Structures are given as structure tokens and as C-alpha cells.
Amino acid sequence: MAALHFHNLTLGYDRHPAVHHLSGEVAPGALVAVIGPNGAGKSTLLRGIVGILKPLDGTIHLGGLDARDIAYLPQSAEIDRSFPISVFDFIGTGLWRGTGLFGGIGKASRDKILRAIASVGLSGFENRPIGTLSGGQMQRVLFARVLLQDASLIVLDEPFNAIDGKTTTDLLALVKRWHSEGRTVLAALHDMEMVRNHFTETLVLARGPVAWGPTAEVLTPENLLVAMRMCEAFDDSAAACAADDVGSRAA
């Protein structure tokens, strides 16, 4: 069974589609890069998968996954960095699935949190308030939290933006580790070199799907050109989409 199944999926805002008529499926354990120009609908698609955005039309099947089996790293997290919380506590929130509202954080959980902190190279930062971290360190913190979430589907929205080479290498190693553990990983990316070298499957998105398949076949200059030509502006006077099947329009 597929980890993710899109059926004629349309996602958007105020009836304007940002992802238009996407169908297809992601196999369990796949490592998928989602690429496309700004405004192509990459973030929108990921938000739809996570369940923050309800589809305008069509469906997303999660293959029996609970919303809590998904770990989501948004592009611009709405994190209040001035809130007085330590790196340790912040990363510890990744254990929510196990602890819930009242579950205690025992010795085993503490060790888990410390191991997660160590595996993103932040040992020694446990008691620092998150407000004192640099951008790259904060991204490491967010990856550590994703690590603790122990999710079978991991969704990363442009995780390497404004991150230096060393940090990118470290975090990319984590992504590959998740892949080797059999987790399904979807990442919105801009670095074609990285996609070519590390991601097995690629979806080129330009509101509608341009191409989807093994990276080597999909990542062609022609496909990228088609994607780049996409017009970003919403058409305010756009008519209702006629490509919908009659049944859903009647509904």
C-alpha cells in the first residue's frame, strides 16, 4: 500500500488553486524531492499532506497513517524565539506522541532527548534558551525534534534554506539515515545538485504536476523550463475550473 495517495488533488486559497489536479502516489520508504519555482505550490502541497490545509477538491489518502505519524518541518516556522524555553525542553516536545498532556519525561526519555541533541551536534547547548541560537543552530534543533517524533512520514519544507555547507551536510546525513530506516521522506528543495545526488524520486511542480518519477528521468532541462514558465499571479477573474468532473461540480 502506498504511504501517500493523491487523487485529483486541488489545494489552494480563496478558491484559487495553488496545486492543481495532482494525482499519484508515494511508495512507503520513498525519498522524494519536490521542486519547482517560487509559488509553484510546493509548500501548499506539503501543508495539505500534513492536514493544515483542507483540499479544495480531490483527496489525499495517508495509507492508514495517523496525523501523529507525520513529522512536519515548515519553511518559516512560526516559532516565538523570545519565549523562555531551553533547547532541551523545546526538543523534548518532539516526544508529544508518547507523553501527551501529562506523561512524565523519565530517565529513558531524557536519554533519548540527549541522544537527539548529540546527533545534530548540539551537545552542550541543552540549557541555552532558544532565543540565543543562530539560524543554523535553530535548524539543527528543529531536525532534532523531528528525529524524536519518530514518524513514519517526514515532510520537510525547504529545510536547507540559508544554511551553511557544514550544517547542510550534517542535516542531509540525517535525512539519509531516515531513508535507510525505511521512513518516507518528502522534501521541498531548490538545490538541483542535491536533488540529483541524494534523492531517488522527484516531483516537478508548477501548480500542476510537470513530471514525477525517478530523479534521473524527471530532472531534465525541458521539464525545468516548463516549470519556470509558470505564471505566478492569481487571476482574480478566473472562471470556475472546467476540468473538474461533472459529479464534483454538481456537489
Add this chain to the structure above:
Amino acid sequence: MLYDALIGPFTEFEFMRRALAAVIALALAGAPIGVFLMLRRMSLVGDAMAHAILPGAAIGFLLSGLNLFAMTAGGLIAGFAVAILAGVVARSTGLKEDASLATFYLASLALGVTIVSIKGTNIDLLHVLFGNILAMDDQTLLVVAFNATVTLLVLAVIYRPLVIESVDPLFLRTVSRAGGPAHLAFLALVVINLVNGFQALGTLLAVGLMILPAGIARFWSRDLTAMICIAVIAAGVSGYAGLVLSFQTRVPSGPAIILVATVLYIVSILFGRVGGIVRQLFPGRHLEA
């Protein structure tokens, strides 16, 4: 001499003992709520809600005179009504929540003052606007203590989602549905504590014993638990010192309590360990790493 000034009033007069008990209850419950209001950038929301309580309390007053039970119930109903209406208007029209709340609380304040003026005297109005902690009877004190207890229990229940929602609301939304209920429960706690403070400090100052201690705590710690403890202590000290000040000088008790808190706040701004002005002017030599 010192004993007479600082402890004498409380051993001698029962109304002072009641006032002290009330102020401690207010400090224990209100200060943690204030810390969260501040950290969630809702300080002025608290203030607006305080005004929103007035018409409810006024209707309670209209129906049953200066019966604090009726006024408390009325205040709770009005507070929740305004909070929910403002939320609904904001969500269904795209008006920002603060603007929507501002209109509702202004209307509430006008309505409340009107109702009190129609039925009561100017003295009643003063009582409603500024409270009178020295006039606590046993029943009122029990209500205050009960509300404080409920506040602490509910806060313990919603603490974790409330903290996570304050730091990273999107994350909480992806792992749990507790965010919305926690936020609503928190708003309810704000209203309950405003009604509580309303007995002692009146509509206009009720929020003072919540926000000022939180502001003080911000200057002394970067840790949430420590901030809450500092805020509770600051509120308690302000309450006690305010009562003594009021007893010795005939400054009205509510304003006296808030004025003491203000002095503590100014001291914190100047000398606070975290971002205090003096500390910023004389930071010492920079460190090696």
C-alpha cells in the same frame, strides 16, 4: 514600632487579615496567568477583557445590590460573551482580533457604567471601578480562594499544550488538537482571575496584579518556571506592602497595591539582571567565548 507598622494592622483588625488572605490568593493564581498573557503578547487583551466584565457585574448589581456572588456570576458571563463574540467576529470577518475586542470592550464599558449610574450612586460606581479589598466578607473571600484554586488546577492541566502553543503553534497543530481547547481554557482562566481581581481592585485595576508582576519577572529570569515564581512573589509582596501603605496613609487599597507593584517594576527596569537599564549601561568586559 516596626512591629506596629508592619504586622500590627493584621493582628489587630480582621478586615486586614481577610484582605491579606485575598491578596495572597490573587497573587498565587493571577501572577502565573499574567506571565502567560505577557509571553503570548496578550497583555492588553487582559486589560480589554477587564472592561468587558463590567456590564455583567453591573447587571448583577442591578438585580441584587452589592451582592458579590451575583456580580461575580454576571462578570463571568459578560467576560465569556465578549471573548467569544470578539473571537467569532474576528474569525468570520477578517477583522483583527485586537480591533474586534477593542470595539466590544468599549461598548461593554459604556454599557456597564450606564447601568450602574441608573440604579446606584456615585459611590457604587467607584466601588465597581476600583473595588474595595478592605470590604471582603467571608463569602467573598471563599469565592476568591475557590477561583484561585480552580485556576491553579486548570493551569496544571493545560500547562504543556499552552507552553508549546506559545512557542510553536504550528507544531502543536500538527501533533495534537489540544491547542484550541487549551487556548480557550486559558481565556476562561483570564476571565475568572479578572473577576477575582475585580472584587479587590475593581474593573480598572484588576489586570494590574496580573501584568505588573509578570513584567517584573521578565527582568529577573530567562526561565519560565523561575519567572512564574518571581511573579507570584512580586504580586504577594505588592499586595502586602500595598495593604500596609493603605492602612498607614489612607491611600485607597487598590491603587496602593498597584502603586507598590509599579515601584517594584521601575526598580526592575533599572536594575534587573535580564536586560535592566543599568546592566545594559555597565555590562562589564566582554567574555572570552
